[in-house]
Amino acid sequence: MNIFADIRVLVISSLEEMTRTGVLPEGLDFANVAVEPPRDAAHGDLATNAAMVLAKPAKMKPRDIADALAGLLAADDRVELAEVAGPGFLNLRLNAQVWTQVVDAVLSNASFGQSNMGAGKKVNVEYVSANPTGPLHVGHTRGAVFGDALASLLDYAGYDVTREYYINDGGAQVDVLARSVYLRYLEAHGQEVAFEDGTYPGDYLIDVGEALKAKVGDEYLGKEEAHWLADIRVFATEAMMDLIRSDLAALGIEMDVFFSEKSLYGTGRIEGALAQLDDQGLIYEGVLEPPKGKKPEDWEPREQTLFKSTDHGDDVDRPVKKSDGSWTYFAPDIAYHFDKVERGFDELIDVFGADHGGYVKRMKAAVSALSAGKVPLDIKLTQLVKLFKNGEPFKMSKRAGTFVTLRDVVEQVGPDVTRFVMLTRKNDAPLDFDFDKVLEQSKDNPVFYVQYACARINSVLRKADEQGIAVDDATLRAALGTDLHEAEVAVAKKLSEWPRQVEIAARTNEPHRIAFYLYDLAADLHALWNRGNDDLALRFIQDGDAATSQAKIALIRAVFIVISAGLGILGVTPAKEMR
């Protein structure tokens, strides 16, 4: 049940009726007619802009349309009052029973809020995709949480979602990894080694060196790189992916697909993807202009193989081959995205860090060309996370060893807090993450505030149960009456917005909207709770009156269900009690 969608259906059918009876001219487009909550609650429960949107194409005065529409809408038994206001808004006040129905719908239907807007379309969400050269750090964490919540959101909104991780196991950085592991391997054999520039000195490779020793013994000792490099690449990459998988698991993230870059090499798949582009005349040999603003002495013109991405909206053409004939990083990326297109996805989403900003246009250009414009690619960039401790910025440096891993964060504040906090900001806005603040138990802290609402509701349910009041959902539904207090109606109205918020969030690929909605809903719950201090009639448990208690508990139980559903999308566990 989505009251906004339901009433919109009513509005549209009324408009069609008006067309039939000649009030409105034929052929009007109703697509822009919206039914929304009014900005000011005093204006009513719902408002529609129908009259204003249609006034111009119908060549009529907005108020004339609104008056006629109001008459038709008022005939529906859900509508108690329809009045024209302002420049031509039509404000609707709904029958009190509608709000009871909302609560009833939440309690009766586990899928309240779920949507079929996705219509089962296949969408691929690629996220994290960190290089397999070490543990995930805090910068990856935001992309991981964002991508995962977005995937869950789309799933909730009716899409068929695949969560995918692209393993960059084909490039030179894996050679560096392999050499670093080799050093640790020598170390495991008791040799003194030095980690020079261009190797990864991290402690996390010590175990990998030991494991390699356990596996191959002294086979690689004293051998040339050519003898062991390929083997150790594979061994080390697998070890790193195990590490990364366990990091992700600590955050509650599980991928559906791990796609290996290496699998594209030597199989003709890169060549195949580029042949697709070549067939469209989009591949040529050429020399790029020097980038503006760069010093000319740093620049030498070189002939390379280029992709004519400017034909698909990019600013300059992009190299797919280096001047020595080897692939650029872009080439396997093209092949990878071509693979996604060929796997039949209807939509692609890439979640990248902000440092990939320059990559967006070329990737979109490639997908546009490879799918003949049929598969949209949305690229979401996650901005930096600024770390704080006690309000002081906390500088992260790999060299100084103050490198904060995903694991560090999760161990300090827990997965729930990590996830929620990372989602309380738009993905493209920088995020402040203060280790102390996020653990604070006060309303400054949205995680706590929402969890506290859950805890309070559960506290009531426990108390009711102790007093012998049945609180199973069937009983609560049966106890629902239509005489809600205005303060209770406010909460029910907020609940009614849930399906709408889900659709907006899914349409814009913005899971942070869910977090903000939950905060608002929690605020309404806290407000209602406190009203019980002044007005005993608003307390949830009414001594000696089980039926009234159950009717009131039904409402807050519904709040709990919706908060749980929302937290579920964010990947956060609702708290039964605070500790």
Added chain:
RNA sequence: GGUCCGUUAGCUCAGCUGGAUAGAGCGCUGCCCUCCGAAGGCAGAGGCCACACGUUCGAAUCGUGUACGGACCGCCA
């Protein structure tokens, strides 16, 4: 030089498909606990949405430009 993102209350941020007096939290002022957890709530003061132009009956929202801030910008992945 270019691209992308941002600019909304003292601070940190929401704001949908353009619409009626622009919303929250913190901070500030004043209230509310013999009572389901006050780890909370209520009320007040405080922004005309960086600036300009444009589209529109109507712009914080769309477009263009300027200023300021951030990220990025050839064969590094």
